[in-house]
Amino acid sequence: MFKIPKHQVAGHQAIDGNLGPLVDDSGRFYKPLQDDERGTTELAFYRSFSSKLPHHIRGFFPVFYGTQLVEASDGSGLRPHLVLQDITSNHLNPxxxxxxxxxxxxxxxxxxxxxxxxxxxxxxxxxxxxxxxxxxxxxxxxxxxxxxxxxxxxxxxxxxxxxxxxxxxxxxxxxxxxxxxxxxxxxxxxxxxxxxxxxxxxxxxxxxxxxxxxxxxxxxxxxxxxxxxxxxxxxxxxxxxxxxxxxxxxxxxxxxxxxxxxxxxxxxxxxxxxxxxxxxxxxxx
Ligand SMILES: O=P(O)(O)O[C@@H]1[C@@H](OP(=O)(O)O)[C@H](OP(=O)(O)O)[C@H](O)[C@H](OP(=O)(O)O)[C@H]1OP(=O)(O)O
Ligand SMILES: Nc1ncnc2c1ncn2[C@@H]1O[C@H](COP(=O)(O)OP(=O)(O)O)[C@@H](O)[C@H]1O
CATH class of the missing domain: 3.30.470.160 (Inositol polyphosphate kinase)
Structure with a gap:
């Protein structure tokens, strides 16, 4: 069950029919891939970063679980989303x-x-x-x-x-x-x-x-x-x-x-x- 994040503080938001990220109940954050080079750039980064960074630095990045086709928040249909660790999950009042x-x-x-x-x-x-x-x-x-x-x-x-x-x-x-x-x-x-x-x-x-x-x-x-x-x-x-x-x-x-x-x-x-x-x-x- 996808929901609008409760604790998003900046960026594009999935409200009022706009395209924005979603979360689920299992602690994952779904960021829609933008159509232009911003989408390809961010995806290329997530696909490569873990092999390029020293171990002690990897913890500074959200865990990346790949991509998934998800119904976009703006009603435009299925769209690839980055599946990331939801950093806010498990916290009631962060x-x-x-x-x-x-x-x-x-x-x-x-x-x-x-x-x-x-x-x-x-x-x-x-x-x-x-x-x-x-x-x-x-x-x-x-x-x-x-x-x-x-x-x-x-x-x-x-x-x-x-x-x-x-x-x-x-x-x-x-x-x-x-x-x-x-x-x-x-x-x-x-x-x-x-x-x-x-x-x-x-x-x-x-x-x-x-x-x-x-x-x-x-x-x-x-x-x-x-x-x-x-x-x-x-x-x-x-x-x-x-x-x-x-x-x-x-x-x-x-x-x-x-x-x-x-x-x-x-x-x-x-x-x-x-x-x-x-x-x-x-x-x-
Ligand atoms: O146009 P704005 O003002 O909403 O700019 C967005 C930025 O908001 P901000 O100016 O910091 O409040 C926004 O910044 P935040 O993530 O909110 O810090 C992004 O930089 C976004 O660009 P992109 O998707 O990363 O290319 C920026 O969106 P694009 O206009 O580049 O799509
Ligand atoms: N992995 C994450 N877990 C939880 N919240 C996140 C995560 N990534 C981003 N956010 C929330 O979404 C906001 C916008 O994220 P960002 O990646 O900058 O999107 P945009 O490209 O739309 O600017 C952040 O300010 C934060 O509140």
Whole structure:
């Protein structure tokens, strides 16, 4: 039984008769293959990536189960879909950030029209200034208030300060008036926290000359309830998604992705450092 994903935060959506991804009850995510070269590019990536990446890096990608003909969400009939691991399955209230990495979201091989359209989006968002932009998000606050899931238009207008605030809210038990960042040390810090995972990815990007990941996103998923429940290992995942513009690197490092990743790491580190300073100050008061 296919359903519209409950926890999708960006990208094309299977609502109002549009073409978008579907999920099933067994933890699989079905992404429709686009008709143009974006579909063939993404399929070629998923078919080849596991043999080209070192073992310790493969876990940063959703598991790929092949393709399947599925009734498309826009009513256009059977269409091949990528069958992927649904990263959100098994989580009742995940908080999710989709962060599109790179100060350039287009591949040099793209058409002039596509480059112009992408450039406009890059300039209007923090992509050019920060080397990344938040593409979408949902943050779970509580049973009473549910999720904060700002509209696409609001997300696109985020400034650098808005990004800082979002990164604070992501690891807080409250969103207003001032996020408390009480989960920062467990979720951003720690030996399997987000920062450690990003640094592991960065170490690989400093060296890898296999792919250039244009317009690819980091999907950060956390489950604050797992921290509250005192799980020894809280649920914190970092995944890479969207390879519709990923091309072979031809022996050159992906400086576009690497630069954006370093910039994003700096933003996350600052939230962690500030939260430690606040904890120390509070202990003196
Ligand atoms: O036109 P938009 O604004 O919806 O652009 C889409 C992007 O949305 P965003 O600008 O980040 O909100 C969208 O980005 P997200 O996945 O939402 O981060 C994709 O980049 C999509 O392109 P493609 O299918 O990967 O080629 C983009 O779709 P296409 O227009 O290239 O089909
Ligand atoms: N494997 C996955 N499991 C769960 N959710 C996913 C998965 N891949 C993508 N998503 C969700 O779908 C959104 C859009 O995915 P993406 O691959 O970027 O699509 P598009 O090419 O339409 O931009 C992401 O922001 C995320 O919320």
């Amino acid at each position: 908080s999710i950030l989709d962060v599109k990495i790179g100060s350039r979201t287009w591949s040099p091989e793209a058409s002039e029209d596509y480059i112009q359209k992408a450039l406009e989006g890059d300039r209007l968002t923090t992509t050019v200034t920060l080397g990344f932009r938040i593409s979408g998000l949902q943050i779970y606050e509580s049973k009473e208030s549910g999720y904060w899931k700002p509209a696409r238009k609001e997300v696109k207008s985020f400034s650098a300060d808005d990004v800082r605030l979002v990164l604070r809210k992501f690891v807080s038990s409250n969103l207003e008036p001032e996020p408390d960042c009480c989960f920062a040390s467990t979720i951003y810090g720690g030996c399997s926290g987000i920062l450690e995972q990003l640094l592991e990815l960065k170490a690989w990007f400093e060296d890898q000359t296999v792919y250039h990941f244009h317009s690819c996103s980091l999907l950060l998923l956390i489950d604050k309830e797992s921290v509250l429940n005192g799980r020894t290992v809280p649920f914190v995942e970092v995944k890479l998604i969207d390879f519709a513009h990923t091309v072979e690197a031809e022996g050159v490092i992906d400086h576009n992705f690497l630069g954006g990743l370093c910039s994003f790491i700096k933003f996350v580190s600052e939230v962690l450092t500030d939260s430690k300073v606040s904890t120390i100050q509070a202990s003196f008061n």
